[in-house]
Amino acid sequence: MTRWFELEPVDKTFFDTATxxxxxxxxxxVDSGRVWAGFTSESPMTWCKLITTGRYTSPIDGIGTTRDIELAGGVLRLREYFFDWDDTTRHHSFFVRQANLPLFRAFAEDYHLADTPNGCRFTWSFAYEPKPGLGLIHKASAFPTRLMLSSLAADTAKHFGGTSATRLPRG
Incomplete structure (x- = not known):
């Protein structure tokens, strides 16, 4: 039986304030609708090598939608809650409610799609705070964490025919 650790809920300001x-x-x-469909399908993000499984655990219905994600063969499991969702602008954000490893005080992601003349631009933001007492461990693991997140972005770019995912400066 999986032991679950509670994380703190956050809002949009967390993407500007997280350490x-x-x-x-x-x-x-590709059209932003095609990318949006890949994120909101019953089995989201199947193209990402690190994601073992992903499934929505509620109706895919906007704010309040919940999803479970397993990474790296189930080593890391996350239960997510969507606190922002707009099908019209193809934008949503979630925070992790629970994780099977006690790594984070809070963790959130933001997905934003914008149409362009040649397809769309996808901006993917991650924000997190380590559990109290784990700050030094997170500083030491910043490079592996960045590799994991950049792998998700690179897999997404490749899947939809993009040439690369650019890491943007902090801020």
Missing amino acids: YREKYSMELP
């Missing part, structure tokens, strides 16, 4: 923030942008030569 650890990563943001990736990619130009994709």
